[in-house]
Amino acid sequence: MTMRTVLAVAFFLLTSLLVTSAQAKEAAPLSDDPVVEARMMAISEELRCLVCQNETLAASRAELADDLRKEVRRLIREQKTDQEIKDYLVSRYGDFVLYRPPVKPTTWLLWFGPFVLLAFGVAALVVFLRRRGQLTAALPLSSEDKKRAEALLKEKDPK
Amino acid sequence: MMRFLIPLGLFLVLVGFLAVGLNRDPHEVPSPLVGKPAPAFQLQQLATTDKAFGPQDMQGKVWLLNVWSSWCVSCRAEHPLLVAFSQQGGLPIVGLNYKEVRGDGEIDVDVKKLTPSDELKLVRQRAAAWLAQHGNPYSLSVLDIDGRVGIDYGVYGVPETYLIDKHGVIRFKQIGPITEEALQDKILPLAKTLESQS
Numbered sequence: 248m249t250m251r252t253v254l255a256v257a258f259f260l261l262t263s264l265l266v267t268s269a270q271a272k273e274a275a276p277l278s279d280d281p282v283v284e285a286r287m288m289a290i291s292e293e294l295r296c297l298v299c300q301n302e303t304l305a306a307s308r309a310e311l312a313d314d315l316r317k318e319v320r321r322l323i324r325e326q327k328t329d330q331e332i333k334d335y336l337v338s339r340y341g342d343f344v345l346y347r348p349p350v351k352p353t354t355w356l357l358w359f360g361p362f363v364l365l366a367f368g369v370a371a372l373v374v375f376l377r378r379r380g381q382l383t384a385a386l387p388l389s390s391e392d393k394k395r396a397e398a399l400l401k402e403k404d405p406k
Numbered sequence: 407m408m409r410f411l412i413p414l415g416l417f418l419v420l421v422g423f424l425a426v427g428l429n430r431d432p433h434e435v436p437s438p439l440v441g442k443p444a445p446a447f448q449l450q451q452l453a454t455t456d457k458a459f460g461p462q463d464m465q466g467k468v469w470l471l472n473v474w475s476s477w478c479v480s481c482r483a484e485h486p487l488l489v490a491f492s493q494q495g496g497l498p499i500v501g502l503n504y505k506e507v508r509g510d511g512e513i514d515v516d517v518k519k520l521t522p523s524d525e526l527k528l529v530r531q532r533a534a535a536w537l538a539q540h541g542n543p544y545s546l547s548v549l550d551i552d553g554r555v556g557i558d559y560g561v562y563g564v565p566e567t568y569l570i571d572k573h574g575v576i577r578f579k580q581i582g583p584i585t586e587e588a589l590q591d592k593i594l595p596l597a598k599t600l601e602s603q604s
Contacts, residue, residue, distance in 0.1 A: 340435065341435055
């Protein structure tokens with residue numbers, strides 16, 4: 248092995264080690280009850296951490312995420328349903344905490360916009376194909392064109 | 407002609423979307439609490455040990471609730487503005503001291519080992535020292551030691567400031583430090599209209 252490959256392998260091992268230890272840390276259960284913990288994780292997978300916005304509440308290691316997970320645990324122990332817990336967070340932080348935004352007038356564009364665009368695309372394609380079909384089918388040869396064609400054919404025909 | 411106009415039109419629409427989208431700050435999440443009553447709380451005050459404070463004590467006044475902490479770097483940035491504003495006697499500002507000890511990532515004490523009374527003592531000491539050093543714009547400050555009240559107010563990044571009307575309804579939320587523009591263009595005009603209402 249060259250020095251380079253040795254270094255590459257060492258680097259790979261080191262990074263994978265770091266990654267696994269990071270993952271092991273974020274899943275550390277803080278509740279004694281595995282059922283509560285499982286539900287908490289399931290709920291917080293669906294919620295966004297407000298500090299590091301592209302992470303779920305379950306994965307984030309931000310201070311606030313930790314506090315919010317504590318709140319979710321508390322609410323689970325108070326026998327709240329998943330929906331009630333999500334509503335609790337939405338009432339404080341807004342729809343933004345939900346990874347699946349609710350369907351309501353302000354999010355119609357978000358949910359149905361792509362389908363509207365698709366419908367436009369299909370309609371444009373249909374119109375385009377029809378027009379092209381009509382153009383190619385409905386263009387008769389004028390008598391002059393016919394004469395030219397015949398003249399050209401004759402030219403090529405060696406007698 | 408149409409051949410060129412349609413792609414050009416689509417391109418301009420795309421540019422328009424990007425221009426709006428890229429100029430937005432994704433860290434400013436609009437608060438669902440604007441237009442809703444300020445969540446109730448009862449917290450102990452920084453200055454006195456024997457008196458609690460809640461938003462209901464400010465009934466009939468237009469006031470600001472400013473979330474701050476001594477470990478919060480942006481708070482230091484907005485603080486001179488708050489101090490100057492309070493000296494002009496504009497609006498009463500109540501400080502919500504947010505997780506003074508627990509929120510400090512660089513604290514050299516093991517927070518988990520602190521007893522509640524020791525933690526409270528440390529919170530008071532740190533908060534008071536910071537205000538003594540940087541000036542105190544607050545008519546009073548309350549202590550949100552574990553950040554529970556912060557959660558009720560949807561706090562996710564300190565500093566945050568709420569403008570609350572005479573009936574205890576949140577009218578405006580500033581996320582991040584208050585700037586001179588935000589104060590002059592948004593908070594003060596809105597506060598003026600709110601004060602003229604009964």
